[in-house]
Amino acid sequence: MAKKAAARKTAATRKAPARKTAAAAGRRPSRSNAPALDKEQELYAYREMLLIRRFEEKAGQMYGMGLIGGFCHLYIGQEAVVTGVHMASKEGDASITGYRDHGHMLVAGIDPNGVMAELTGRASGLSKGKGGSMHMFSKEKNFYGGNGIVGAQVSLGTGLAFAYKYRGEDNVSLTYFGDGASNQGQVYESFNMAKLWDLPVVYIIENNKYAMGTSLERASAMTDLSQRGASFEIPGEKVDGMDVRYVHEAAQRAIAHARSGKGPYILEMLTYRYRGHSMSDPAKYRSRDEVQTMRSEHDPIEQVKQRILSEKHASEDELKSIEKEVRAVVTEAADFATNAPEPDVSELWTDVTILAGS
Amino acid sequence: MPTDILMPALSPTMEEGTLAKWLVSEGDNVAPGDVIAEIETDKATMEVEAVDEGTIGKILVAEGTEGVPVNSVMAVLLGEGESADTIAATPSPQPSPQKGEGAMAATVALPSTSPPEEEVGASASAPGEGAATPSSPQFSPASDPDLPTGVQMVEMTVRQALNEAMAEEMRADDDVFIMGEEVAEYQGAYKITQGLLDEFGARRVVDTPITEHGFAGIGVGAAFAGLKPIVEFMTFNFAMQAIDQIINSAAKQLYMSGGQVQAPIVFRGPNGAASRVGAQHSQDFTAWYAHVPGLTVIAPYSAADAKGLLKAAIRSPNPVVFLENEILYGHSFEVPKMDDFVLPIGKARMVRQGTDVTIVSFSIGMKYASEATEKLVAEGVDVELIDLRTIRPLDIETVLVSVKKTGRCVIVEEGWPQGSVGSDISARLMEQAFDYLDAPVTRIAGKDVPMPYAANLEKLALPNVDEVIAAVNAVTYRS
């Protein structure tokens, strides 16, 4: 854990990327002049994304063993989104998302043991075992969940931004939601108020092409989600969400915009989930080929890894030792979550309301 | 005849106000629309316009007078040829001046005020005294149809029963269609709509975006126009996004339109706790919808009831909230094999007759109630078990008859205790069967907490068989 914290700290200095491409809104920037990350950033991104990947794989296994119940939505494939955005943010910025939330917590620096123990419903889980996979929060890390109702986090995230503006704080709200969520009515009510009041919020649409079994095309009359704020004059851009460099670069631009008082900004992250929507998924709505192509040609972790090796930022051996370290963190989390006790039965009645006088 | 200019009301609740300012003097000519005075209350200011042509004959309430009663005469307007002398003869109620400089010699006492509103409300609704409020009509449901002799009973799951009910109704009536999230190509998130897209096509089996408020409203609109939509909510937790359309649009439409516009729509989907899905995905909305006049609320337990009542719901001219239960979807029951098996809405099912105690439940609550009944009967307690099946209109008659016989009642449900279905039944039993009760009516409900995720806490939060048995033992004084 100590090492992990150190890695985070360096990343928190968050150097600007060496090159900045002025990507035209709504278009994928071309490969040749891709924005670059420096060595430290590449290694940080590699480690964080790997941590999420291994953590989620482990969670999947533990679900299969009956240690995790209910719904469990894995983030595998989408790691670059949350990692790149986090790298462009600063300490104090808030984040909020839906139920596919494990990666958001790990990258926010929340203890993997606490996350995993919440998945198994144990007393030492982040929500004392009372929340579960979809409902985890960290006030300390300004992570506001962990929301089970599709679209609800968009209004809530806008409210976080409202509070920052109200109190004159320079934090930004990073509000994540899916392509499916982007059709909910409250999203547009929130967009309107966010722009009307120029709230410091960055809307990050994680467009993984499907909402459960419904493809974006089957659910949306207008599929360019980056332009969903157009009628409110909220700028937006499409970003290659499988490449952490583009994510980071666009996020820097969006966050700077929001922080400077210019109001909301939309980033449509083109990404992909490799696994089913939740643990049970008929997998009939897309072809194996499609999944395979994304995995083999666009994997976010593989991309960073190849760059690190070709730029000689690290050797194969050094990457292996990062991998080993990450595995150790995940194994420890799994052991911890398996062996931790269930909440005391008295917890049934706690935290319901704050009683006057107590 | 001179015309009185009266103190206007700025709102339906305003009783008096301040005459802030006169903008005319006696002798001035005014035309309709001329602003002649300003009125104030603590909430608002309003300009008073002349509505007739004429001359201001006399100003009766001085500028600055507070507490001028609504409808008292502030001034008198003279028509052509009329003289101010006639005015003195016109008796009219006038306010007493609050400020000393009253130019009004002929003030009259204010009419005594009516009693405060709370008193009026209380006396009007007091039982037995409701002179003005006619009593509500009694609903008497039909009985279950007799099954044809020798009818074949087939085992089927609740899931299959619901699926068959929709398919049969869709075959019979082209106005019936289903829409919701993942109902078509995915075959239903819980497979209740399996096969419907294949049979009926995309016109009648409609996948929607994740937009509950919008598609619920679209369903209600389509129902206004004469279709019979079945709106599936992936779970009722998400129907909270749409509850405004369910209550404000669907439930009230018939009443608000004076009976002209019907909303024959079914809102259906799994309600209540599933397993380990946490607080936002595990709650029972039965009592919520049961509260609303205009809605029909059905919560079946068995597959036969699910089938017969869903068919009835689809045919109903009323908006129906049809509450299923995810855990029950896979449970099997016997269902009569008939071309058209329809059950009456609003009729409870007498599951077992007995004389010692009445257990009342519905939906998955019946699982606890049935298991408890089995054990209690084995111990020699003669339980009468009632499955409500429909929660609104509630078949209180069946419950009353039973409780008058047994003198004891335990109500079992998964929802929260405060304002629960059990609370309501308990109140009605007290009102209508007080003298027959030998023990307090007892509610077994979910614990008064959001649903916890941890396996051990989730179990504790839900009701269980032992709690039902303990309650029966308590009311029969066996414990």
Ligand SMILES: Cc1ncc(C[n+]2csc(CCOP(=O)(O)OP(=O)(O)O)c2C)c(N)n1
């Ligand atoms: C209001 C509401 N409606 C429906 C659901 C059920 N549901 C959970 S996730 C989901 C799909 C959401 O897809 P998307 O927004 O694209 O996010 P992704 O799962 O792809 O990350 C649905 C329909 C819900 N949780 N809340």
Ligand SMILES: [Mg+2]
């Ligand atoms: Mg999606």
